[in-house]
Amino acid sequence: MIGAFNSGLRRVPAWPLYILAPVPVAWLFWLAVQGQLGIDPTKSIEHQLGLWALWGLIAGLAVTPLRKHLGLNLLKFRRAIGVITFFYVLAHLLVWLVLDVQFQNVWADIVKRWYITIGMLGFAFMVPLALTSNNWSIRRVGPVAWRRLHKATYVVALLGALHFLLLVKGFQWEPILYTGVIVSLLALRVDWRALGARTQARA
Amino acid sequence: MANRWTNTLSWNDVTPEAAFLNRRQLIAGAAALGAAGSIAGSVSAQDSGDALEPNTWEEITGYNNYYEFGTGKEDPARNAGQLTTQPWSIKIDGMVDNPGDYALEDLIAGLTVEERIYRFRCVEAWSMVIPWNGIELKDILDVAGVQSDAKYVAFETLVRPSEMPGVASRVLDWPYREGLRLDEATHPLTIMATGIYGRDIPNQNGAPIRLVVPWKYGFKSIKSIVRITLTDEEPQTSWNMANAREYGFFSNVNPNVDHPRWSQATERRIGGGLFAARQDTLMFNGYEDEVAAMYDGMDLAEFI
Numbered sequence A: 001m002i003g004a005f006n007s008g009l010r011r012v013p014a015w016p017l018y019i020l021a022p023v024p025v026a027w028l029f030w031l032a033v034q035g036q037l038g039i040d041p042t043k044s045i046e047h048q049l050g051l052w053a054l055w056g057l058i059a060g061l062a063v064t065p066l067r068k069h070l071g072l073n074l075l076k077f078r079r080a081i082g083v084i085t086f087f088y089v090l091a092h093l094l095v096w097l098v099l100d101v102q103f104q105n106v107w108a109d110i111v112k113r114w115y116i117t118i119g120m121l122g123f124a125f126m127v128p129l130a131l132t133s134n135n136w137s138i139r140r141v142g143p144v145a146w147r148r149l150h151k152a153t154y155v156v157a158l159l160g161a162l163h164f165l166l167l168v169k170g171f172q173w174e175p176i177l178y179t180g181v182i183v184s185l186l187a188l189r190v191d192w193r194a195l196g197a198r199t200q201a202r203a
Numbered sequence B: 001m002a003n004r005w006t007n008t009l010s011w012n013d014v015t016p017e018a019a020f021l022n023r024r025q026l027i028a029g030a031a032a033l034g035a036a037g038s039i040a041g042s043v044s045a046q047d048s049g050d051a052l053e054p055n056t057w058e059e060i061t062g063y064n065n066y067y068e069f070g071t072g073k074e075d076p077a078r079n080a081g082q083l084t085t086q087p088w089s090i091k092i093d094g095m096v097d098n099p100g101d102y103a104l105e106d107l108i109a110g111l112t113v114e115e116r117i118y119r120f121r122c123v124e125a126w127s128m129v130i131p132w133n134g135i136e137l138k139d140i141l142d143v144a145g146v147q148s149d150a151k152y153v154a155f156e157t158l159v160r161p162s163e164m165p166g167v168a169s170r171v172l173d174w175p176y177r178e179g180l181r182l183d184e185a186t187h188p189l190t191i192m193a194t195g196i197y198g199r200d201i202p203n204q205n206g207a208p209i210r211l212v213v214p215w216k217y218g219f220k221s222i223k224s225i226v227r228i229t230l231t232d233e234e235p236q237t238s239w240n241m242a243n244a245r246e247y248g249f250f251s252n253v254n255p256n257v258d259h260p261r262w263s264q265a266t267e268r269r270i271g272g273g274l275f276a277a278r279q280d281t282l283m284f285n286g287y288e289d290e291v292a293a294m295y296d297g298m299d300l301a302e303f304i
């Protein structure tokens, strides 16, 4: 089953993802301008883009465990997932800057409000990753160093989860569940047996 | 002691007269209220820049923070329909001459219901203008007879898990609790609202009766009240219990004191659409002349 799926996927190119990705964002703005996005369209867009960005980070982190544990190979789509997620975060940031706070107290918000600080840190980590998501950069940097650099996605995902945990008011489950998913996807990468052997050897 | 305050925002001030008359007629026919809302929308589109245009019925009743019905802004409108508000009784206890369980109709029988058009400012830095119908809280407290050593008024919201899906999760420590100093509670601006736009107040806005304190952040204006207690100690309040650093007991609207999560200098007026510019937040939400004297000598950056 998975084998048939993988060979089917081999024939699907990744490039259409780049064309499809802006469609939901454009749709969101279209609905907002039409007054179809609820009573506070600015917050609706801001929240929706934030959630989609988080989904993108989760999808990117899921690729390796899906291959390792289920044999499902989505590796060729991972670059597109990462780059698209970066643009969703950028759109989320721009909605905040232009439509929500409207350039007022931007620096004060970034340094004073923890959830903004953390979100910005996540975005800052994504910039070099997005800039080096091309074959030329992999050759230029060298595959080993490149892979090490792109391990920063783990940090970005954790910062995204922390951002969500900090921004909700009162005690709420949703960000806790997202954090659980992200931590689990990271935990699946740890080779626990090797880790155990190493601690034993040290003991 | 009703009618101690006259609206600074009135229909005549805020809309061209033709639109006002037109809308008044519509409002007189209660069934036409949905239509009144959309007319208000088109009026505000015409004279954009008029900051005092009351929000539409749809905006006021479709965008609520009422966590007992869910944490999303549109959850209360979706989930509050099943709340039973009749019969309703309010327990009034503590330092009063006539403590007891009052049936709501008996409690407010004979008291004057006034139309009060107030600015409403949420701590989350958004705002509306709402035409409430309500009774001065002082008139209600007078029914119970406040004793001379009472200094504070504490309020509690209903907790009824069978009708309030949000209380299943402990977003806050239920019941929702709020409180005022006695001078704040008896101030002529402080009302107990039972209506909006001349209609019964909808469940998602705090039916059948809620507090409205227009110079404080919205969360102080506690909804669906079942208990009022007169005390001589500062009462516990829900958001202060959840996070004392972020939510103080007073929570007066103050553009000069930031909340840790939001700058309070400006606000987004709900209803302006995607590209509406932020507006300056006013000291005490624009009621400085009426209320500032109550806080003379207090450092408002300390007593948040």
Ligand code: HEM
Binding pocket: A046, A047, A048, A049, A050, A051, A053, A054, A057, A089, A092, A093, A096, A100, A116, A119, A120, A121, A122, A123, A156, A159, A160, A161, A163, A164, A167
């Ligand atoms: C790693 C990057 C980021 C991720 C994954 C992310 C994710 C999210 C999520 C999931 C939400 C909540 C959505 C909801 O409540 O349904 C959110 C809200 C928000 N984010 Fe981000 N975000 C990121 C970066 C940023 C940045 C860079 C900023 C601005 C500087 C920002 C500002 C906000 C704001 C203002 C909100 C709404 C808060 C409110 O409720 O008022 N985020 N974000």
